[in-house]
Amino acid sequence: SQTIHQWPATLVQPVGSPLSLECTVEGTSNPNLYWYRQAAGRGLQLLFYSVGIGQISSEVPQNLSASRPQDRQFILSSKKLLLSDSGFYLCAWKTGFGNSYEQYFGPGTRLTVT
Amino acid sequence: AQTVTQSQPEMSVQEAETVTLSCTYDTSENNYYLFWYKQPPSRQMILVIRQEAYKQQNATENRFSVNFQKAAKSFSLKISDSQLGDTAMYFCAFKGTAGNMLTFGGGTRLMVKP
Numbered sequence: 428s429q430t431i432h433q434w435p436a437t438l439v440q441p442v443g444s445p446l447s448l449e450c451t452v453e454g455t456s457n458p459n460l461y462w463y464r465q466a467a468g469r470g471l472q473l474l475f476y477s478v479g480i481g482q483i484s485s486e487v488p489q490n491l492s493a494s495r496p497q498d499r500q501f502i503l504s505s506k507k508l509l510l511s512d513s514g515f516y517l518c519a520w521k522t523g524f525g526n527s528y529e530q531y532f533g534p535g536t537r538l539t540v541t
Numbered sequence: 542a543q544t545v546t547q548s549q550p551e552m553s554v555q556e557a558e559t560v561t562l563s564c565t566y567d568t569s570e571n572n573y574y575l576f577w578y579k580q581p582p583s584r585q586m587i588l589v590i591r592q593e594a595y596k597q598q599n600a601t602e603n604r605f606s607v608n609f610q611k612a613a614k615s616f617s618l619k620i621s622d623s624q625l626g627d628t629a630m631y632f633c634a635f636k637g638t639a640g641n642m643l644t645f646g647g648g649t650r651l652m653v654k655p
Binding site: 461473476486515517528529531533534535 | 578642
């Protein structure tokens with residue numbers, strides 16, 4: 428069965444510091460991968476998605492970037508964090524094959540920028 | 542662009558009762574996919590139920606069922622025999638046939654009371 432991991436689970440970082448959040452998927456190959464941000468009490472905002480290694484699409488201009496160095500690894504980064512980057516970050520995957528469209532989510536990372 | 546609206550920010554229901562969460566969406570597409578996700582206090586997003594727009598039959602998963610009204614662009618979730626573990630945020634999501642994005646509604650916070 429497929430599983431998705433995210434780490435760290437929680438993170439407190441000062442403004443201006445760098446960021447690296449990692450997401451890995453097991454039990455599948457060539458997944459579509461997604462990064463979402465959820466502000467407190469709000470819905471999900473799609474940040475990035477990737478259909479393959481090195482292929483990144485950005486949905487909103489922002490202080491963040493994403494990379495996919497391996498098939499089942501998706502990384503969210505920032506060179507200098509802003510206060511507005513605080514939130515709950517969710518990674519999700521979808522099979523890259525067939526006509527299945529549902530996405531499956533990881534446990535999330537709560538980021539607090541101080 | 543598609544939009545998804547959940548008009549009930551918060552709802553409550555007594556244990557063992559039935560509750561219906563509303564979701565409406567706007568699209569010009571004829572074929573698409575709709576989902577309900579549950580986000581309990583642990584913050585893990587869990588897929589509850591899915592519906593393909595070309596299917597007239599409403600989807601059912603145990604105590605969860607949907608009322609899909611394509612003409613009205615409505616996709617409500619009914620939870621029967623509510624349990625304390627159903628307490629969570631519930632998100633409605635839309636996926637068109639093109640692209641990789643899920644569009645989420647703003648969520649409904651459901652509290653099941655003993």
